[in-house]
Amino acid sequence: MYSNDLIKGTLRTIILKLLSENTRMYGYEITQKVKELTDDEIQLTEGALYPMLHKLEAEGTVVTEQINIGKRVRKYYQLTDQGKEEAKEKVNEFLRFIDTMKDVLNHKNSFQPWLS
Amino acid sequence: MAELTEQQIEFVRSEILARGVNLDTLRDDLLDHICTAIEHKMDEGLSFDSAFVETIKLFGPDGLMQVQHQTLFLLTQMNETMKKLSLGFGLATVALLLAGIFFKAMHWAGAGALIVLGDAVLVLGYIPILTAHKLKESAPNEKFNAISGYLGLGVMATGITFKLMHWPTANMLMLIGFGILALVYMPVFYYLRYKTSLNKSITITSAIISLICVILVLQLMNFKNVGLYNHGITVINEQLEENLVAARSNSALVSGDKAEQLHEKVGQFVEQIDKLKLELKAATQGISEAEAANLKLSDLSRANSEVASMFRLFERKEIDKIVADVASINHDILAVFPDPMQGEMANIINLNTSNTYVSIKGETQTWATYHFQNASLIGVVSNLSALQLQVQQAENLALLYLKSQSEALRPPSAAL
Numbered sequence A: 001m002y003s004n005d006l007i008k009g010t011l012r013t014i015i016l017k018l019l020s021e022n023t024r025m026y027g028y029e030i031t032q033k034v035k036e037l038t039d040d041e042i043q044l045t046e047g048a049l050y051p052m053l054h055k056l057e058a059e060g061t062v063v064t065e066q067i068n069i070g071k072r073v074r075k076y077y078q079l080t081d082q083g084k085e086e087a088k089e090k091v092n093e094f095l096r097f098i099d100t101m102k103d104v105l106n107h108k109n110s111f112q113p114w115l116s
Numbered sequence B: 001m002a003e004l005t006e007q008q009i010e011f012v013r014s015e016i017l018a019r020g021v022n023l024d025t026l027r028d029d030l031l032d033h034i035c036t037a038i039e040h041k042m043d044e045g046l047s048f049d050s051a052f053v054e055t056i057k058l059f060g061p062d063g064l065m066q067v068q069h070q071t072l073f074l075l076t077q078m079n080e081t082m083k084k085l086s087l088g089f090g091l092a093t094v095a096l097l098l099a100g101i102f103f104k105a106m107h108w109a110g111a112g113a114l115i116v117l118g119d120a121v122l123v124l125g126y127i128p129i130l131t132a133h134k135l136k137e138s139a140p141n142e143k144f145n146a147i148s149g150y151l152g153l154g155v156m157a158t159g160i161t162f163k164l165m166h167w168p169t170a171n172m173l174m175l176i177g178f179g180i181l182a183l184v185y186m187p188v189f190y191y192l193r194y195k196t197s198l199n200k201s202i203t204i205t206s207a208i209i210s211l212i213c214v215i216l217v218l219q220l221m222n223f224k225n226v227g228l229y230n231h232g233i234t235v236i237n238e239q240l241e242e243n244l245v246a247a248r249s250n251s252a253l254v255s256g257d258k259a260e261q262l263h264e265k266v267g268q269f270v271e272q273i274d275k276l277k278l279e280l281k282a283a284t285q286g287i288s289e290a291e292a293a294n295l296k297l298s299d300l301s302r303a304n305s306e307v308a309s310m311f312r313l314f315e316r317k318e319i320d321k322i323v324a325d326v327a328s329i330n331h332d333i334l335a336v337f338p339d340p341m342q343g344e345m346a347n348i349i350n351l352n353t354s355n356t357y358v359s360i361k362g363e364t365q366t367w368a369t370y371h372f373q374n375a376s377l378i379g380v381v382s383n384l385s386a387l388q389l390q391v392q393q394a395e396n397l398a399l400l401y402l403k404s405q406s407e408a409l410r411p412p413s414a415a416l
Helices: A004-021 A027-037 A046-059 A081-106 B006-018 B024-043 B048-058 B063-076 B080-106 B111-137 B140-164 B170-196 B200-221 B224-248 B257-285 B289-293 B307-315 B318-336 B339-349 B367-372 B377-409
Strands: A062-069 A072-079 B356-358 B364-366
Touching: A004 A027, A004 A046, A004 A072, A004 A081, A027 A046, A027 A072, A027 B024, A046 A062, A046 A072, A046 B024, A046 B063, A072 A081, A072 B024, B006 B024, B006 B048, B024 B048, B024 B063, B048 B063, B063 B111, B080 B111, B111 B140, B140 B170, B170 B200, B224 B257, B224 B377, B257 B289, B257 B318, B257 B377, B307 B318, B318 B339, B318 B367, B318 B377, B339 B377, B356 B367, B364 B367, B367 B377
Parallel strands: none
Antiparallel strands: A062 A072, B356 B364
C-alpha cells in the first residue's frame, strides 16, 4: 500500500486513464478495477473517488448516464471529447514525471559531487 | 450474484440520509456503491447485516459526511477571477474604512465620503461575492442560514454607515440587521450545529455564550435614552412657546410713541425667529413650512443632527443678524430706564451678546457659539424659543416701566 499523499496527486490521472480504456464505468467498478490492476497496492478510498468524479462532471470532462437497477439508480461515467484529450495529456505528463523521478533517484552521486 | 431486496435497498438509503448526505446526485452514487459492495460481500458468504457494517466501516467514522464535504469543496473552489475579486473587495473595504475613521478622527475633509465608499464596496461587492460562493458551497439545508447571515451583516453595515453620516432610518436599519442576525441567523446556525455535532454540550455552551453577547449588546444600545432626551426637550420647548404667547399679549401695557416703537421692533424680531425655526425644521425634514408648523420636535428625524442647522445659522450667517438684532433691542430697552438703573436692568435682562461663556469642555465661547454652535437641531430650535421669550420679557419690563412713569406724571385727580 502506498501512502495517501502519493495517491492523492495521481487520482485524476488514474480515473481518466481507466475511463479512456473503457467506454463507460460506474463508481464501484472503478475502485475494483484499480485494486485488480495494482494487486491491492492502490486502494481508492470511496471518500476520494466520488468528489473527484463530480468535479470532473462539473468541468465537462465526463458525462453521466443513469440506468435504473431495480430500486436504485446506477450512474455510468464516460469521457467527453475534451476529457479524452485531457486523459492523453495527463498520462503523458505522468510518464515524463516518472522518468524524471527515476533520473533524480538513480543519480545519488550528483548530490555529493565532492565524493566522485 | 446476490441481489438486495427492495426493503434492504430502502434501509441503506435511509442510513445514508441519516448520516447527513443530502446532495441528491451524490446520494445516488453512494447508494449504488454501497449496495453493490454489499452484494459482493454477500456472495462471499456474509449476511446482509454484517456486509452492511463492513462496507460502511470502509468510509471511516463520519465518512459519508466527509465525502459530501469534499465534493462540495471541490465543486466550489473559487476560480482565479473570483479569488482576486473577493480579495480586492475585502482589502478595499478595510483600507477605505480605516482611512475614513482616521480622517474623521483628524477632522479632515472627505472622511464621510471614504466611509460611505468603504461600506458601499463591502455591501455591494464583498458580501454578494461571499454570499454567492457560500450558496454554491452549502448543502441545501444550510443555504437559508447562509443567506440570513450575509443579509443581516449587509443591513447592519448599511445602518452603521447611515448612523455615522447622520442619515435618516439609521437606527431602523441597524435594528433590522441586528434582528436578522440575532433572531434568524444565530438560532438556525446553532440548530444545524446541534443536530450534527458530536459533543452536544459544547455546542449548547457556545450557543449560550452567543446569546449572552446578544443581550449585552442590546443593553448597550439602550434605544430609550435618545427618545427620552428628545421628549424632554420637546416639553421644555412647548412650555417656552406657551409662555411666549402669554408674554406677547401685552397690548394693554403699550402707551406712548416710545413704547409703540419698542413693541413693534421686538414683535418683528420674534416673528423673524418664528420664521427661522420653521425654515430650519422644513429644510432639515424636506417638508413645507406649513407642515413643519404642525411637527413636534420629538418627531423630527435627524433631531440630533447638527449639520443642517449649522449650515443655516453659521454658514449662511443668519446668526450674525440675530446677534446684531438682539444687541440693538438690548440697547433700546436699556435706554428706556434712567442712567442709575441701567446697570441693574442689564443684569436682570441679561441680553448682552458680547458676553463670553465657558463651555462644558472649558473653552471660551462667544454668546452665539455657546448657545447655537454644535447644538443638535432640536437644541437649536428650543434655544431660539428661549431667546424669543427672554427678549419678549425684557420688552415687558420696559413697557411696564414706561407705563408706571406716565401714570405717576398724571395728576391724582384725573385718576378718579
